[in-house]
Amino acid sequence: MTKNQSLVPEWQWCSWNGSSYLTCSLLANWQHGFFTGESYPQTPDRLIAAFDPDAEVYRLKQVHGKIVLTPKEINLASQQAENNTLVDGDGLVTDGLRQSVWVASADCNSVLIADISSGKVAAVHAGWRGTSLKIVPEAIARFLIWGSSLKDLRVVMGPAISGEVYQVGEKVAAEVGATIVCAAAAQDSQAILAKLSELPVKLLLADDKPGRVRLDIRLVNQIQLEQLGINREQIAIAPYCTYKNDRFCSYRRTKKKEVQWSGIVSN
Incomplete structure (x- = not known):
């Protein structure tokens, strides 16, 4: 190889x-x-x-x-x-x-x-x-x-x-996002979403419907891997x-x- x-x-x-x-x-x-x-x-x-x-x-x-x-x-x-x-x-x-x-x-x-x-x-x-x-x-x-x-x-x-088109509920986005934010910031859904919005990569985008956001699942997986040391x-x-x-x-x-x-x- x-x-x-x-x-x-x-x-x-x-x-x-x-x-x-x-x-x-x-x-x-x-x-x-x-x-x-x-x-x-x-x-x-x-x-x-x-x-x-x-x-x-x-x-x-x-x-x-x-x-x-x-x-x-x-x-x-x-x-x-x-x-x-x-x-x-x-x-x-x-x-x-x-x-x-x-x-x-x-x-x-x-x-x-x-x-x-x-x-x-x-x-x-x-x-x-x-x-x-x-x-x-x-x-x-x-x-x-x-x-x-x-x-x-x-x-x-x-x-x-x-992520441009993947519409999910805020609760789902927070559940996924909790895997990449520090525990102290994962107190509730809104705190998690706020932290995700601050990231340099656009894995979270706004949506026209209340209570909805656009989520990039692949970027979340990428960050999980990088946090492992890859x-x-x-x-x-x-x-x-x-x-x-x-x-x-x-x-x-x-x-x-x-x-x-x-x-x-x-x-």
């Missing part, structure tokens, strides 16, 4: 079997991609052919929580489940070679993580609920338990709804909004239960 790869992210469109997917140079050492709505209703069992047809495929029943599992843990839970139902969870971290991990999204933040030293990778689904529970730091913790160094991690966030240069955010670009599935835009998949294969 190339430890000295450039930390200046570049994005590239690729095509496979009539579907498009987006890749990022921070993850150049791994087969990976953020698919568009063109791939729906195909699932990872089919989409893996774009990367490595022989790789094992792992995905979860996403529940907007903070559960992060390994393939070994998923296999064990699957053996105990009835009717081969998917295991609940929103994050997957590999524990072996040629394992592909996948998450689905339709506005939520999809996050792919890789360790340039060990080759381990992760896929995380982080909507506002998962972000409020700090699921991405939870996935990072799994890497650290296995001996990864923060400096070796690369974190890429795929297309998601942008440098900004190790993080990339895709320059696409699922709501504003009809190339992507967006539940907010269409109200349809259609998703696009994001996946990565361990080395």
Whole structure:
């Protein structure tokens, strides 16, 4: 693996079997991609052919929580489940070679993580609920338990709804924002919102409707990572909004239960 790869992210469109997917140079050492709505209703069992047809495929029943599992843990839970139902969870971290991990999204933040030293990778689904529970730091913790160094991690966030159009209630924004403000400032919702408004990055914008604001979930995740000690240069955010670009599935835009998949294969 190339430890000295450039930390200046570049994005590239690729095509496979009539579907498009987006890749990022921070993850150049791994087969990976953020698919568009063109791939729906195909699932990872089919989409893996774009990367490595022989790789094992792992995905979860996403529940907007903070559960992060390994393939070994998923296999064990699957053996105990009835009717081969998917295991609940929103994050997957590999524990072996040629394992592909996948998450689905339709506005939520999809996050792919890789360790340039060990080759381990992760896929995380982080909507506002998962972000409020700090699921991405939870996935990072799994890497650290296995001996990864923060400096070796690369974190890429795929297309998601942008802060310009993501309207949420003030209570939701405060719940998410509480994860990045100091405890002394998190006494109530208004205090949290005030602190968020003071930040140099515009993760909170005003909204015309009373009691509503616009929230940038991906920027909140970025700040959570930076507060862990991960440098900004190790993080990339895709320059696409699922709501504003009809190339992507967006539940907010269409109200349809259609998703696009994001996946990565361990080395």
